[in-house]
Amino acid sequence: MASLSASAQSPARSAKPSTTRPWTYWWWMGSAVSEADISRQLDQFAKAGLGGVHIIPIYGVRGYEAQSIPFLSPRWLSVFAHTVREAHRRGLGVDLTTGTGWPFGGPNVTPDMAARQWQLQAGQLVSKPTRQQVKRAAPGGEGPVIDPFSQSAMQQYLRRFDSTLATLPTQPRAVYNDSYEAYGANWTTDFPAEFRQRRGYDLSSQLAAFLDSTSTDGLRVRQDYQQTLAELLRDASAGTWTRWAAQRGYQTRYQAHGSPGNLIDLYALASIPETESFGSSRFPIPGLRVDENYEIDRFGTPHPLAMKFASSAANLTGKPLVSSETGTWLADHFKVSLSQIKPQVDELFTAGINHIFYHGITYSPAGQNGSNPSWPDQSWPGWLFYASTNYGPSSHFWPQLPLLNQYIDRCQSRLQTSHPDNDLLVYFPMHDLWATRARSAGGLHMLEVHHVDRWLLPLPFGQLCDSLRLRGYAFDYVSDQLLSTLKTDRQGRIMAGNASYRAVVIPRCTYLPETTMAQLNRLARQGVRVIFEGGLPEQVPGFYQHQARSQTLRQLGAGLRRLPVVSVSRDVVATLGTIGIRREAWASRGLLFIRKRQGDSVQYFITNLGNQFRAGWITLAASGGPVIRYDPLTNQQSTLPDRRLQSTRSVWLRLEPGQSCFLTVSPAAPRPDRSPPVASVGPGQPMALPIGGPWQLTFMTGQPALNLSRQVPELTSWTTLADSAGYFWGTVRYETTFDLSASIDPAAVYELDLGSVREVAAVRLNGKPLGTAWCLPFRLTIPAGQLKPGRNRLDIDVTNLSANYMRLYDRQQPGWKKFHDINIVDIRYRPFDASRWPAEPSGLLGPVRIVSYQ
Template identity: 65%
Template sequence: MKKRFLFTLLLISGIAAAQPAIRTTSQQAKPWTYWWWMGSAVNEKDITHQLEQFAQAGLGGVHIIPIYGVKGYESQFIPFLSDRWLAVFAHTVREGERLGMGVDLTTGTGWPFGGPNVTPDIAAKAWQVQKDQLVTRPTRQQVKRAGPGGQGPVVDYFSKAAMEQYLKRFDSTLIHLPMRPRAVYNDSYEVYGANWTDNFLNEFRNRRSYDLASQLTAFLDTSQTEQSILVHQDYHQTLAELLRDGFTQTWADWARKAGYLTRNQAHGSPGNLIDLYARVDIPETESFGSSRYPIPGLRVDKGYEVERFGTPNPLAMKFASSAANLTGKPLVSSESGTWLANHFQVSLSQLKPQFDELFTAGINHIFYHGIPYSPRAESWPGWLFYASTNYGPSSHFWPHLPLLNQYVERCQTRLQNSRPDNDVLVYFPIHDLWATPAKSEGRIHQLEVHHVERWLLPQPYGQLGEQLLQRGYSFDGISDELLNGLSITKQGIRSAGGATYQVILVPRTTYIPETTLRQLDKLARQGARVVFEGDLPQQAAGFHEHQTRSAEVQRLGESLKKQPSVTISADPYDALNRLGIRVEPWAAQGLSFIRKRRPARQSADTTQYFIANLGNRYHQNWVTLSAKGHVSRYDPLTGHTEVLPVRQGKNGQPEVFLAVEPGQSCFINVAPSTAHKPAGRPVSSVSQQPQNSRSEPALVLQGPWQFQFGPGRPALIASATLPTLVSWTALSDSAGYFSGIGRYTTMFNLPAGQSAAQAFVLDLGDVREVADVRLNGQLLGTAWCLPFRLTIPANRLKRTGNRLEVAVTNLSANYMRLYDRLNPSWKKFNDINIVDIRYRPFDATTWEAMPSGLLGPVTLRPVASMSEGHALGR
C-alpha cells in the first residue's frame, strides 16, 4: 500500500509537468466545429472551398470525424488511413495552416475506438459465470457510425496491451505525415456492457489484495448487503484504475510521444471523471439537448424527450473544468449544441444561453456539433448528419453565424487568458456512489452527462454543489487521487497545477479510503481549512481488512476533530461564512457566473467575472462584489467597455449598479485600486441609484407596417400593409412554406418632450429569428439573441419622420415542409440515414408552419444608464 501511495504522488506531480505547452491564440479563442467526413468522400478542391468558408465566418478550427457515407457516392468513398485518405488529410492540415485554422482528428471513425485491426483477443469484454467461476465473454459491440475502413469490433478499453496494439495502426500511417493534427480525440465513453478484461482477476488481486473469486457470492449479490457493497466498491475501483491506466494514460502517452495534444470526453465511463479528465491535455464535456431556462421568449423544442435524454447540467460540466483547473490545463472544451432542436429548427437565440452556461461552468473552448462535409455541387440542403444542429453553409443562420462566432471569440479570449479563482474544493466521494445499485448495462456505474438526476444530483455531492452554485460560491470538485497533489502555501491550498483554494469541503460521506482521510489530516495539520458536512465518515471503502481500516478511519477522524483548522457542521454554508470564504450573494437572485483572475504585469491581478442571466428574476440592482477596486463592464456582444456606477452601501461596502436582463451576459472586471483605471467612457461614482430605465415611458410603434417578401425559398413577391404585426405565415397558404427574408417598414415620430439628443433602446419584442435593422437609411445593427434589443445612439433619431426598416430571416423549417414532400430522395445517407429529434425517421411533411418574422411589440424608450445601453445586442 505504501509503495502504491508513493507512486500515486509521483504520478500526480507529473500530470501538470508533463503537459505540452498550450499557447492561447486567436485561433483557439474562436469557436471550432466538428466536421463529419461522410464516407470520407472528400476532395482537395471542396476541402479548400469549405475551409475558406469556415475561416471567413470566424471559425478557428475543425475536428474531423470520418463517418458513414452517402448513398450513390460509394465509388468516391476513401478508406480510413489509406494512402489517398492520408493525402486529403495532409491537404486539410496544410490548408488549415494557410488559413490560420487548426485541425483535430478522432483516433478512429465513429465511436468508440475500434476497427478492422481489433482482433477478438483485444476486443471489448464482459464477465460471466461458468461453473462457479468468473470467465470472459466478448461483447461483440461494433464501432458505431463507422466510416469506410473503420468498421470492426470495439477495443478493450481496460487493457493497456489492447490499446497499444490498436494504436499501432496509426504508427504505421498517420504518424509519418509531415502535417499533423493539433490534437487527437476520444468521444464520450459508449462502450456498452463491457465490464471486464482478460487479466482482470490478476489486476484485482494485485490492486485490492484479495481474490475476487473468493467473494463470488458477495459479488453476484444484488440485495445490497454490507459485504456486497464493499466488494462492488473494489470492483468499480479496479475498473476505474484499469480504464485510467489501460486506456486514458496509454492513449495520452502515445499522443504526446507523437506530438499530438489529446482531447477526451471522459463522461459515460465507469471511472472517476475527474481523474480521467486530468490525464489529457484538453478535457471535454458535452452539452446535449436544450436546458429549460425561464428566459422570456426562449423557444424549447416540444419534441425533445427530457426523460429519455436528460438536459445539460453545469455540475456535470464542472468535472472537466475542475480537472483542468487542478492540473493547470488552460483549455477546457465542449461538444456543444447537440440536438438543441429538430433539424432546420435551431436558432441562434437558442444557442447563446447554452454557451453562456458552458462559460459559467468553466468551459472556454467551444466545439460546434457540427458541420457535415458537403460537395459544392450538391443541391440544398446538402449532406447532413443525423444529429442536429447544423452550423454549416446550408443552415438558415449561416449568414449571421459570424455574429455568434464573434461573441464566442470575445468571451473565450478573456476566459482563456485568465486563471481560476475558486475558493472551495469539494471532495467527490465516489465510493458512496459505488455503494448504490448500478443501473447501466453490465451492472456498472457509467457517469454520463445526460441523466445526472440518476447518479449525481441524488448524491450529497450533487446536492451540495447545486446549493453552492445557487448561493454564489466558486468551487471545483476534487478526487481522492488529486487530493494527494495538494500542498500548503502562504496563499492557501495549492494544487499540482498551481490553482489556489482556501478550504476543502467534504459532503456527507459514508465510505472513504483511509488514505484520503490521512491526506486530509496531514493537510489540516499544516493549516489547511477543512469543513465536514454533518459528521466525519466512519467506514473505510472496500472489503479487504475493512474493520481494521475502518478503525483507522475513525482514529483519523478523532485526530481531525482536534485540528483547529477543521470544522464539522450540519450547516456548511454557515461554516464557510464564518471562515470568510468569498461569496457572491447576488447569484441567489438567479444569476450564473464564473470568477477568474487576469494577470497584470505591473500590479495585482484583475478579478474577472463572466455573468449570465439564464433566468427571469434578475433585471438590475445594486450588488456587492467580493472583489474590490475599480469596476468596469465589458459587453462581448458589442465590444463596448464602460466604468460602472458605484456607491457606498448600508453596510459600508461598495456596491455597483448591475443591469443584466434575462438572456443577457457580460464581463465585470475589478482592477485593484492601485492599478490604472480601465479604458472606457468615464462615469463618476454616484451615491444614488441610476434612474430605473425600465420605468421610463415606452413608445409603442403601432404601425401600420409595410411588408415585402425578400430573397428565399420558394420565391414570393407578395407585399402587404399590416395594421398590426403578425407572423408572415398568416398572410397566405404559400407564405407558410417560405424560408428567407421578410422586410418590415414603418414611420414614426418622437413624442413631445423627448429629445433626439439622447440614446434610446429599440426593443423588437418577439423576433423569428434574426433581425437586421436600419434606421433612417443607416444600418443600426443585428438583433440575433434574447432580448432582441438594439441601442440607438444619441442624435440618430429625428423629431419627426423616422423610417425604421427591419429585415427578418426565419428558419428553414417551413420550406422543408414543402421540400420533404417534393424531394424525399434528399434523405440518402447510410447507417441511421436522417432522423428527427425522437430518433424516428425524419418526416417534415406533417409539421405545422412555424411563426416567422417580426411579431413585436416594437417599443422605443430612452436609455437612462450606460450599463443598459451597452448591454444590448448589435
C-alpha cells in the same frame, strides 16, 4: 513500434491556430472528399470566423460508394495531409478522432483485443466478447470495439496510426477520444490478476458476495470491483492513449463522461478535457423556445454541475483549455435558431468551458451544399449528419453565424487568458456512488452528462454543490487521487495549477479511504480549512481488512477533528460565512457567473439565464477600483455607477434576461462615492415608447419565390398572410414610420426593442444600419444622433427558419435523405418526415418599442 516509454520525434507543425474562435466537428461522410471541396469549405469556415475543425470520418452516402476513401488508406492520408496544410494556410487548426465513428475500434481489433463482459460459468467468472461494433463507422473503420480496460489492446490498436498517420509531414493539433459508449463491457482478460494486485485478495474467494448485491460484504466487494475497473480505465486505456499522443507531439481532447471511472481523474489525463452540452436547458428566459418533441426522460438536459468535472480537472492540473461538444440536438433539424444557441454557450462559460466546439458541420461536395437563400442549384440541403444542429453553409443561420462566432471569440479571448478564482474544493465521494445500485448495462455506474438526475443530483455531493452554486460560491471538484497531489502556501491556501483554494469541503458521505483522511490531515496541519458536512465518515470502502482499515480511518478522523481549522457542520453554507469564504449574494437572483483572475484584476463573466433580474445594485465579493463592464456582443465597455452604504460598496448592473457581460475590478483604490449614501433607486429607470402600425411587408429573397406585399395594422406571423407564405424560407422587409414627440435627452441611452423575432432581424433607422438582432433579448443600441425628434423611419429585414420550406421540399424531393447507417432521423430518432409539420411562426412579432434610460 517504439515502446511507449521511448521518445518519439515530434512532427512539424505550422503557426498556432486561434483557440479563441469556436471550432467545429466536421463529419466526413464515407470520407468521400476531394482536395478542391476541402479547400472551398475551409475558405468558408475561415471567412465565417471559425478557428478550426475536428475531423470525424463516419458512414457514407448512397450513390457515392465509389468515391468513398477507406480510412487511413494512402489516398485518405493524402487528402488528410492536404486538409492540414490548407487549414494552416488559412489560420485554422485541425483535430482528428483516433478512429472513425465511436468508440475506438476497427478492422485491426482482433478477438483478444475486443471489449469483454463477465459471465458465470460452472461457478466461475469467465469472459466473453460483447460483440459491439464501432458505431457510425466510416469505410475502413468498421470492426469490433476495443477492450477499454486493457493496456495491451490500446497499444496494439494505436500501432495502426504509427504506421499511417505518423508518416505524414504535417499533423493534427490534437487527437480525440469520444464519450464512453462501450456498452456492457465490464471485464478484461487479466482482470483477476489486476484485482488481486490492487485490492489485496482474490475476487474468486468472495464470488458469493460479489454475486449477492444485497449483503454488506457484497456491497464492499462490488466497490472493489468498480474501483478496479475505474483504475484500469485510467491507467491502462486512457493513460496509454494520452501517453502515446504526448510522445508523438499530439495534444489530446478527451470526453471522459459516460465512463465507469472517476471523471475528474480521467479528464485530468487530457491536454484539453472536453465535456458535452446535449439538448436544450429549460432556461426561464422570456421568449426562449424549446422543441416540444425533445424527450427529457430519454435524453436528459445539460447541467453545469456535470460540466464542472472537466473544468475542475483542468484547473487542478493547470490546463489552459477546457472544451465542449456544443449544441447537439438543441431542436429538430431545420428548427435551431441562433437565439437558442447563445444561452447554452453562456452556461458553458460559467461552468469553466473556454474552447467551444460546434456539433457540427457535415462535409458536402460542390453542388450538394446551398450556402445562401438564392440557391443556384436545387441540391440543398446537401449532406447532413443525423444529429441536429447544422452549423454549416446550408443552415438558415449561416449568413449570421459570424455574429455568434465573433461573440464567442470575444468571450474566449478573456476566458482563456485568465485564471480560476474559486475558493472551495468539494470532494467527490465516488465510493458512495459505487455503494448504490447501478442502472447501466453491465452493472456499472456510467457517469454520463445527460442524466445527472440519476447519479449526481441525488447524492449529498450533488445537493450540496447545487446549493453552493445557486448561492454564489465558486468551487471546483477534487478526487481522492488529485487530493494527494495538492500543495499549500504559508497562508494555508491550496495551490494547484494556476488556482488557489481556501478550504476543502467533504460532503456528507459514508465511505472515505483512509489514505484520503491522511491527506486531509496533512493539509489541515498545513493550515488548510477542512469542513465536513454532517460528520466524519467512519467506514472505508472495500472488503479487504475492512474493520482494521476503518479503525485507522476513525483514529485519523479523531486527530483531524481536534485541529482548529477543521469544522463539522450541518449547514455548510452558514459555516462558510463564518470563516470568510467569498459569496456572490446576487447569484441568488438568477444570475450565473464565473470569477477569474487576470493579472492583479478580478474578472467576472455574468449571464442572466433566468427571469428574476433586470437591473439593480449588486455587491461584488471582489473589492478594488472602478468596475468596468464589457459587453462582448457589442464590443463596448463602460464604467458602472457605484455607491457606498456604510462599509459596503455596490455597483449598478443592468442585465436583461438573455444578456451577458464581463465585469473587471481593478486593484486601484475606489473612486470617491458620488451617489447618495442611502439611495435605494438606481440610475436609469427605463421609459418605453411603443411603435405601432401600420407595417408594410414585402417578401424578398427566398424559397419558394413569392411576389407578395401586404400592409398590416399590427404585427403577426407572416405565415398567416397566405397559404404559400407558410412554406416560405427567406427574408421579409418590414417598414413603418413613427413620431418621437418628446425631446431627445443627450445623457440617455436609447435602445430599439424588437420583442419577439423569428429569427434574425437586420435593422435600419432613418436609412442608416442599426445592426442585426440575433439573440435574446432582441435589442439594439441606437447611436447618438440617429434617432431624431419628429418623424422617424424604420426598416427591418427578418429572416426565418428553413423548417417551413422543408415542409414543402421534403414532400417534393425526399431523395435528399440518402445516407447509410441511421440516415436522417428526427429529434425522437424516428425516420425524418417534415411533410406534416405545422408552419413555424415567422417574422417580426413584436411588440416593438423604443426604450430609454439614463
